[in-house]
Amino acid sequence: MLVELTVNGESRSANVPPETTLLKMLREYLGLTGAKLGCDVGDCGTCTVIVDGVSVNSCLMLAGRADGCDVTTIEGLATADELHPLQQKFEEHGALQCGFCGPGMLISAKNLLDTNPEPSVFEVRDALAGNLCRCTGYTKIIEAVIEAGEMMNQEQATV
């Protein structure tokens, strides 16, 4: 079946078998390997992408259901000139160790900051509850998200 969607602002399409998940389509048909396959059952969050403003486990969403949708993946965060504040803060805090949870974690965090520019620690924890990390213990990740939010608000204020 033909699936047409917008990924990181670009129109993309692929002919995929009907059982293809959005994750598989992104990784294998569109060459966007940032989102990862960790558990394939929606538990770990490594496959998180934003679909029409909602962060979803792309391993649980059929590609066909995303037809016509606007999808943001980790590849859509940085520009050619600069990192997204979340990426910068994650890097400074050493918030990623093996890095496998990173793309999903960052996308969930981005979706949080898009909808809630000044989240409390509790809200950050809640927003990242669907993203598992086995290396860091989460502390640095949460600190990075809070700081990235502050940084984005300052940037907003100076514009």
Next chain:
Amino acid sequence: MATRVKDVQTNVEDLVTAREARAPSRQPLAVPIDQPVTFPLELPESEARLRTPAVGQRATRPDGRLHGLGQTQYIDDITFPHMLHAKILRSEYAHARIVSIDTSEAEKMPGVIATLTGAEVPENSFGPTYQDQPILAYPIARHRGDGVAAVAATTEQFALDALEKIRVEYEPLPAVFDPLEALEDDSPKVHGGDTNIYTSKVIKKGDVEAGLAASDHVFERRFSTQMVEHVPLEPHATIASWDGNGRVSIWSSLGRITLGREDLARTLQMPQSRIRLIGTVVGGNFGGKNEITNEPIVALLSRKSRRPVKAIYSRGDEFVSSTIRHPFIMDYTTGVDNEGRILARKIRLVLDGGAYCSWTGTTIGKGSILAPGPYNIDNVLVEAYAVYTNKTTTGAMRGFGAPQVCFAYESQMDDMADALGIDPLEIRLRNGFSENSLSPTGQSLQSVALKESLTQAADRFRWKEWQA
């Protein structure tokens, strides 16, 4: 030049003397006095060691930027033209003799290019200590996570569909799941023979029975811990590609590639020089990726199909088939005087080894040595046994047995403090290791900051106030 050699000569002697004076328990260094070395034997104490400047500092990683950009290349992010996908069929029984495996129907399925069974593996055994684990079980499956057959197909879905068409005839065998039952004479024997014990360790210091007899109080309790899976977010992943010259390249999430290449050479029965094993960026290891798993399967499927083959464990495979942490059953008997000073400690550890040995040797060693805890005890007896059961194989996991015994000895310290009415911190300070304390195996310990650390930590989190 001559003068310098002479200076060095003097320095060497001084250094040896100085070193002996500082660490009297150490054997003198075998420094060749008659043929003096020309380099200084000791480095000056570095500032960093004295001040541990890393504490409290942010640590960044050189690969942190690519991680954040989603551009780090893990194995599943690598593809090759015409690459196949492999899936492994697991045993239906915890313990069974495989009578027959029929893959003919699976081979007729769409997209299927090759299948593999244990009988086709050149040397169907591996393991870092004992080579007791099959690549694909044949003729005996010893736990539900044992692979019995594998399929390589053009897509993962085709491979999964084909697994359902493999016909395996089993003759179920009696199985044992409890490590204490496995110790009994009439229990089913996982690897045949007359015992399920495959490794043991005994540590003796002083006279434990005399120490217990002389104690004012004796505490006895059994502690047990459970299985733990590492759950690396990246499942075990492998790609193998066999070239026309009979050489194989293997991209693997394995942490120990040198050891892995040895195991591959053995299982594939080919020289190491024809095996190129590439350790990639790993998405979490924690000890679970310290030995080969599906690498030989993927390599052989690649040889049969003449195509690159990729295999990614499902999360289910990860739980049942990769190694896990050893569950321990720990019997602690500890004798103390009225002041809470430990006079004797007798420990029996039973390690539930699961179906195969894996890294049990390291685990039982470290677990046994650390079992009495960081306490000065003159009379110690540790007896540890690792037993086979028809369960998931236990292997390396962070700490190699140390967390299990720590749970037991620290729990018992609390029990004793409570019963004797002594502050839990105080009972640890009364017994804790200090400089030059002897470990249960007689090692003289240096740079021991246990009591200082405990006291400082207790101050920082206001232990006294919490107690009040």
